[in-house]
Amino acid sequence: MSIGNSPNSPEEDRPSAGPDRPSVGRALQQARISAGLTVEEVSTATRVRIPIVHAIEQDDFSRCGGDVYARGHIRTLARAVSLDPQPLIARYDADHGGRPSPTVAAPLFEAERIRPEPRRPNWTAAMVAAIVAVVGFAGFTFFSSGGKREAAPVATDTAKADKPGPAASTIRPRAPQPKPVPSDGAIAGLPKDKVTIKVTAKDGQSWISAKDANGKLLQDGLLKQGESKTFTDNKRIDLVVGNAGAVQLYVNGKEVKKVGDEGSVERLSYTPGDPQAG
Numbered sequence: 001m002s003i004g005n006s007p008n009s010p011e012e013d014r015p016s017a018g019p020d021r022p023s024v025g026r027a028l029q030q031a032r033i034s035a036g037l038t039v040e041e042v043s044t045a046t047r048v049r050i051p052i053v054h055a056i057e058q059d060d061f062s063r064c065g066g067d068v069y070a071r072g073h074i075r076t077l078a079r080a081v082s083l084d085p086q087p088l089i090a091r092y093d094a095d096h097g098g099r100p101s102p103t104v105a106a107p108l109f110e111a112e113r114i115r116p117e118p119r120r121p122n123w124t125a126a127m128v129a130a131i132v133a134v135v136g137f138a139g140f141t142f143f144s145s146g147g148k149r150e151a152a153p154v155a156t157d158t159a160k161a162d163k164p165g166p167a168a169s170t171i172r173p174r175a176p177q178p179k180p181v182p183s184d185g186a187i188a189g190l191p192k193d194k195v196t197i198k199v200t201a202k203d204g205q206s207w208i209s210a211k212d213a214n215g216k217l218l219q220d221g222l223l224k225q226g227e228s229k230t231f232t233d234n235k236r237i238d239l240v241v242g243n244a245g246a247v248q249l250y251v252n253g254k255e256v257k258k259v260g261d262e263g264s265v266e267r268l269s270y271t272p273g274d275p276q277a278g
Contacts, residue, residue: 024074024088024095025059031081032057046076047209047240047267053077065222067096068243069207072263190253195272197237198250200228207242239268251275 032042043050055063056073064070071089078085190196199208201223210219213235231237241247244260251270260266
């Protein structure tokens with residue numbers, strides 16, 4: 001496929017910000033042509049579909065799905081053709097009414113991300129409290145019975161230890177039963193010889209693309225806020241996540257704490273042994 005004035009780079013009917021200041025789409029197209037890349041090669045490298053690349057180079061951002069995705073695509077395409085994405089994003093914001101003010105969702109998400117692990121039950125403190133309760137009840141029973149002397153030999157007479165009286169059976173604490181160690185149910189229920197990924201659009205909608213180890217497409221589309229998708233394969237799952245900052249990701253039952261930033265497009269790959277760290 002030729003590069004120059006080809007169908008991938010029309011020169012007529014193009015919006016422009018001025019003779020010395022090309023538009024966002026024009027700047028991306030010129031950088032692509034200078035790098036000697038075709039639209040198909042840029043699409044393969046960035047996972048941005050060919051029709052969307054064509055539309056962006058024509059300064060048509062209606063196919064991006066909103067300002068957040070448009071900024072993410074601009075950032076990804078700019079990096080692919082060795083451009084600094086920040087001036088292009090600032091130019092896009094200036095041409096489309098400016099970037100919206102940040103909401104309180106960011107600190108809420110940060111608080112969620114650094115949430116400490118739940119504390120384990122303190123079984124030692126529970127046993128001490130139980131023993132204190134038993135001894136207190138035994139003392140109350142002894143004094144309420146008038147302090148009868150025949151109750152004392154029952155507790156100390158070894159000859160009658162095999163037939164304890166009511167007071168002795170009350171004082172003697174039961175041996176503590178071993179408590180099961182809490183386990184991570186999400187991990188225990190997953191097969192260890194497979195990779196399992198769960199993606200949830202927690203803080204906003206996200207575009208998701210997932211392929212198995214053989215290149216079979218498992219998912220390619222928009223994930224609305226609150227929706228989840230789960231993918232499983234024997235060897236590997238390749239994942240492309242749009243608006244990565246809004247996504248909650250679990251790999252083999254473990255949460256990936258940092259997926260990406262708001263509006264960023266992240267390409268991830270996981271196997272049955274991942275993640276090595278949360």
